[in-house]
Amino acid sequence: MEKILKVDMGERSVRVEELPEGLRRLGGRGFTSSVVSAETPPGCDPFSSENVLVIACGLLAGTAASTAGRLSVGTKSPLTGGIKESNAGGTAGHAMGRLGVRGIVVRGAAREGTWVLVIDRDGARLERRDDLRLAESYAAVAALRSSYGGDASVILVGPAGERRLKAASVIVTDPEGRPTRHCGRGGTGAVMGSKGLKAVVLDTRGTRPPAPADRGAFAMHAKRFVEALRAHPVTGEALPAYGTNVLANIINEAGAYPTRCFSSGRFEGTEKVSGETMRDVIIERGGSPTHVCQPGCVIRCSNVYLGPDGGHLASGLEYESIWANGANCGIDDLDVIARLDRLYDELGIDSIETGVAIGVAMQAGVIPFGDGEGALRLAGEIAAGTPLGTALGNGAAAAGARLGCARVPVVKGQALPAYDPRAIKGMGVTYATSTMGADHTAGYAVATSILNCGGSLDPLATEGQAALSKRLQAATAALDSIGVCLFVAFPVLDDPAALESLLGMVNARHGWGMTAADLPAMGEEILRIERRFNAAAGLTAADDRLPAFFLTEPLEPHRHVFDIPERELDEVCGRPPEGAERP
Amino acid sequence: MTVDVRPFATLRRHLPGGETALRIRLGDGATVRDAVRRAGIPEESPRIVMVNGRLATLDAALADGDAVSLFPAVGGG
Numbered sequence: 001m002e003k004i005l006k007v008d009m010g011e012r013s014v015r016v017e018e019l020p021e022g023l024r025r026l027g028g029r030g031f032t033s034s035v036v037s038a039e040t041p042p043g044c045d046p047f048s049s050e051n052v053l054v055i056a057c058g059l060l061a062g063t064a065a066s067t068a069g070r071l072s073v074g075t076k077s078p079l080t081g082g083i084k085e086s087n088a089g090g091t092a093g094h095a096m097g098r099l100g101v102r103g104i105v106v107r108g109a110a111r112e113g114t115w116v117l118v119i120d121r122d123g124a125r126l127e128r129r130d131d132l133r134l135a136e137s138y139a140a141v142a143a144l145r146s147s148y149g150g151d152a153s154v155i156l157v158g159p160a161g162e163r164r165l166k167a168a169s170v171i172v173t174d175p176e177g178r179p180t181r182h183c184g185r186g187g188t189g190a191v192m193g194s195k196g197l198k199a200v201v202l203d204t205r206g207t208r209p210p211a212p213a214d215r216g217a218f219a220m221h222a223k224r225f226v227e228a229l230r231a232h233p234v235t236g237e238a239l240p241a242y243g244t245n246v247l248a249n250i251i252n253e254a255g256a257y258p259t260r261c262f263s264s265g266r267f268e269g270t271e272k273v274s275g276e277t278m279r280d281v282i283i284e285r286g287g288s289p290t291h292v293c294q295p296g297c298v299i300r301c302s303n304v305y306l307g308p309d310g311g312h313l314a315s316g317l318e319y320e321s322i323w324a325n326g327a328n329c330g331i332d333d334l335d336v337i338a339r340l341d342r343l344y345d346e347l348g349i350d351s352i353e354t355g356v357a358i359g360v361a362m363q364a365g366v367i368p369f370g371d372g373e374g375a376l377r378l379a380g381e382i383a384a385g386t387p388l389g390t391a392l393g394n395g396a397a398a399a400g401a402r403l404g405c406a407r408v409p410v411v412k413g414q415a416l417p418a419y420d421p422r423a424i425k426g427m428g429v430t431y432a433t434s435t436m437g438a439d440h441t442a443g444y445a446v447a448t449s450i451l452n453c454g455g456s457l458d459p460l461a462t463e464g465q466a467a468l469s470k471r472l473q474a475a476t477a478a479l480d481s482i483g484v485c486l487f488v489a490f491p492v493l494d495d496p497a498a499l500e501s502l503l504g505m506v507n508a509r510h511g512w513g514m515t516a517a518d519l520p521a522m523g524e525e526i527l528r529i530e531r532r533f534n535a536a537a538g539l540t541a542a543d544d545r546l547p548a549f550f551l552t553e554p555l556e557p558h559r560h561v562f563d564i565p566e567r568e569l570d571e572v573c574g575r576p577p578e579g580a581e582r583p
Numbered sequence: 584m585t586v587d588v589r590p591f592a593t594l595r596r597h598l599p600g601g602e603t604a605l606r607i608r609l610g611d612g613a614t615v616r617d618a619v620r621r622a623g624i625p626e627e628s629p630r631i632v633m634v635n636g637r638l639a640t641l642d643a644a645l646a647d648g649d650a651v652s653l654f655p656a657v658g659g660g
Contacts, residue, residue: 233630233656242592244659249591253652255636266636271603275659276592301659319659440660450638451658452631458638490658557636 002102002210005124007117009195010049010108014117014124019102025512029085030481030526031056031103032074036083037529039105042536046078046187047164047194048109055096055104055155055170055200058483062097062210063218065505066226067485069093069294071155071172077186079166079353079395080412080437082534082543086188087480089293089302090172090181095153095202097210110196114162118148120203132198134159136346137171137179140199145177149203154179156199158348161189163385165393167353168193171345174293174302180315181293184350185439186414187395213511221504228498229298232491234453239301239487240290244319245275247418247446252327254450254459255557256423259327260369261359262409262416265423265555269332273322278305278334285310299487305338313338314345320440323418324355329362330369336376343379349393354382356415357392357399364403409550412437412543421546421562422555424449424459428562429469433544433572435530441486443473447493454493460560466568473572474523481526482506531573541566544573584609584647588622590629593655597624609645616641618651629653 004023006015026034032054044050053075060068071093077084096102099119106117114133115126132140137158145152154173161168168189169182183189212218230236238246248270251257255265271277279289282303291302293316302316317338325331325340344351358375361367366388367374381389391402396415400408409416414437421428426445434442445468449459457464479486484502491498503514534543550562567577588605590598598605607621615634619626619641631654632639645651 234658238592238655238657239659242657246592246657247659250631250652250654250657253589253591253633253636254638276595444660446660447658450631451656453658456638460637486660487658 002100005101005104005119007104007106007126008108009106009110009115009197012110012126014126016123023103026481027059027061027102028056028070028072028087028481028483029074029477030522032072032085033083033526033530035103035105036074036076037533039107040076042076042533043538044076046076046191049107051076051191053106053188053191053195056102057093057096059506060509061093061483063212063509064209064296065222066229066296066298067294067488068483069296070483070485071096071183072480072483073170073183073188075188075191076537077188078164078190079187080414082412082437082537082539083435083530084186084188085436085480086170086183086185088172088181088183089485090174091153091294092155092172092202093483094294095204098204098207099202100210104200106195106197109194113196114198115196116144116198117200118203119200121206129198134162137348138346141173141177141179144199144201148201149205151205153202153204154199156348157189157193158346159383160347160349160393161193162198164190164194165349165382165390166190166398167350167357167393167395169348169350171348174315175295176315178315180345182350184352186436189348210509212509214508218505218508221501221508224497224501225505226298228491228495228501229488232495232498234490235299235487239299242275242279243289243301243303245278245317245322247319248274248322249276250450251419254423255555256420256459257323257327258416258418258420260330261328261363262420265420266557267327270327272332273326273334273337278317281334282306291315297485299485301487307338308335314341317341320418321351321355324352325358325375328355328359329375331372331375333372336372339376340379343383347383349382352417353395353415354379354392356396356409360396360399360405360408361392361403363407364405366403407547407549409547410438411546412539414438419446420555421550422560423558425462425562425564426457426459426465426468428546428550429465429564429569429572430473432546432569433469434473435527435534441476443469443476444486444489445469445472447489453490460558462563465564466572470572474520474527477523477526478519481522528574541570541573541575544569584611584613584645586618586645586649586651588618588651588653590622590624590653592657594624594628594653597622613645614641615639615643615645615651618645619653624653628655630656
C-alpha cells in the first residue's frame with residue numbers, strides 16, 4: 001500500500017499514513033489539486049501557515065514506464081491567487097515511487113530555522129540545516145548529497161524561494177544530480193520557502209521498484225509504449241535530435257514567436273538561437289544535444305549546454321527559457337541566454353516569468369531591448385535583492401507595477417509563454433481560461449493548429465479555437481494526473497496504440513480497469529475542483545481574459561488581434577451565458 | 584516567378600554546403616510541390632508546409648516572391 005506523508009512544519013512533526021481511499025486513483029495534478037482544494041482555505045494568504053504545499057508523483061512512478069517520473073507540486077499560488085499545479089521531470093518522481101510515497105502534504109510554517117525533510121526506506125524525519133539558509137542550489141545539493149547519500153534525489157528551493165519571491169520555483173535534480181528541472185510556474189517555491197522547508201531528500205538505497213499487480217501485462221504494455229514513443233516522428237526523431245527548441249524556427253515562421261515583449265510575431269535573430277544552431281554549438285563544444293531528465297525516458301529531449309570555455313552552464317536549455325530570455329528580450333546570443341538560465345537554476349526561479357519580467361523592464365526603458373549584458377545585470381539584481389531586483393523576482397506583473405508600465409503580458413498575474421495568442425488563437429483561449437493563469441502546457445493548441453498532430457485547425461481562425469482548447473485542457477489534466485510527460489500527447493493524439501499501452505500500464509500496475517473513455521471525465525473533474533477553488537478565492541470571469549492590448553494591437557506579420565468572443569471563453573470555463581439561470 | 588525555399592531541421596540536409604535557404608525560379612502556375620522537387624527535397628519528407636507563414640499543402644499555388652517553409656514532423660513545448 002502506498003503512503004501519504006503529512007508534515008507539520010509548525011509542530012515539526014512527520015506522520016506516515018496509508019493513502020486514503022479518495023486519493024488512491026489520483027497521481028500528480030489530480031492528487032495535488034484534490035488535497036489543496038480540501039485543505040487550503042481558498043481565501044487565505046498563500047504565505048500563511050494555513051496554505052498547504054502538496055508534492056505528488058504519478059501513478060506509474062518508480063516503475064520502468066518511460067517518462068512516468070513527473071513530479072507535481074500544488075498549492076495556493078502567491079502569483080495568481082488561485083490554485084496551482086506545476087510539474088517537472090528529474091529523478092524525484094521515480095524516487096517517491098520506489099519509496100512508496102504517493103504524496104507529501106506540508107502544512108504550517110517553521111517559526112525559525114532552515115529544515116530538510118529526509119525520506120528513506122526506514123521512514124521520514126525533519127532535520128534542521130541552518131547551514132543551508134539562502135544557499136544557491138548547486139551548493140545546496142552538493143551538501144545534501146554529502147550528508148544523505150551521493151545518489152539521493154533532491155527537491156529544493158533556492159534563495160528566491162526562501163526570500164518568497166513570487167516567481168520562485170521548486171527545483172528537482174536530474175540524473176547527474178544537477179538542480180536543473182523546475183516546477184517553474186506560479187511561485188510554488190515561495191510557498192515552500194515560507195514554510196522554512198529548504199529541501200526534501202529522497203534516499204532510495206535498499207528500495208525496489210513497486211511490484212505491478214500483473215507483472216506480465218505490465219511488461220508487455222511498457223514495451224509497447226516505448227515502441228509507440230520511438231515510432232512517432234516527434235518523440236522518436238525531432239525531440240531527441242534537437243530538443244524542445246526545434247520549435248523556435250517553426251513558431252517564428254508561423255509569425256507567432258513573441259518578440260520584444262509581444263510587439264512582433266517574428267524575430268530577426270531566430271536562426272542564431274534556433275534548435276538547429278544550438279545543436280551545432282553543443283556538439284562543437286563537446287556537450288550533449290540528447291540527454292534524459294529522468295531515467296528510462298526514451299524521448300531524451302534534454303541537452304547539456306557548455307559555455308565557450310567548455311564549462312557546464314545548463315542541462316536542458318529549453319525552448320521556453322530560450323524564448324523568454326531571447327526573442328522576448330530581443331537577445332540573439334545563446335551564451336547570454338545560457339548564463340541567465342544558470343543564474344535561474346542557482347536562484348530557483350522560473351525562467352519564463354523572469355525573462356518576461358526583464359522584457360517588461362526593457363519595454364519600460366530600464367535597459368534597451370537586445371542588451372544581453374544588461375539582462376545579466378538585472379538578473380544579478382534579483383540575486384542581490386535590490387528593490388528593482390525584488391520586483392523582477394516577483395514576476396512580470398510586479399515589474400510592470402513598479403516601473404509604471406501597464407502593458408504587461410500576464411493572465412491571472414502569470415506571464416504568457418512563447419506563443420503569441422494573436423497568431424495561435426487556441427493558445428489564447430488556453431492562456432485566458434486555464435485555472436493556472438497563462439500556461440502553455442494547460443491546453444497545447446499548438447499541436448493541432450501548427451504541428452498537425454491530432455487533426456488540424458487554422459491557427460488564425462476564430463471558429464473552433466474554444467472547443468479545441470476545452471478538449472485539450474481536460475485531456476491534459478488527465479495526463480498530468482497519470483504523471484507522465486506531456487510529450488506523450490504527440491503519439492497519443494495520433495496513434496491509438498500509444499494510449500492503449502499507457503492505460504495498460506496503469507491498469508497492470510494497480511489492478512484497475514481504466515479505459516480511454518474515462519479520461520475526459522477524469523480531466524473535467526479535476527478542472528471543476530480547480531475552478532471551484534479559484535471562484536472561492538475570489539477570481540471571476542474578468543480574470544479569464546487576456547490583457548486588453550492583445551485585443552487592440554494587431555501582430556505582425558499577419559496583423560491579427562485576439563478576437564475570440566468572451567462568451568466562448570466563459571463557456572470553456574463552464575460559466576453560464578449572461579442572463580441565463582445557473583441550473 | 585522567383586520563390587524562396589526554407590527547409591528546417593532534418594530537411595536541411597538536402598541543401599548543399601550548409602545552406603539554409605534556396606532562391607529558385609519557377610514557371611507560372613507552379614505549386615509548392617514543384618518548389619520542393621526543384622529544391623531536391625523528397626516530396627514525402629515535409630510534414631508541415633507554410634507559405635508566407637500560413638499553413639499550406641503541397642498543391643498550393645505559388646506567386647512571385649513567396650516564401651515556402653518546410654518542416655519535418657516537429658514538436659516540443
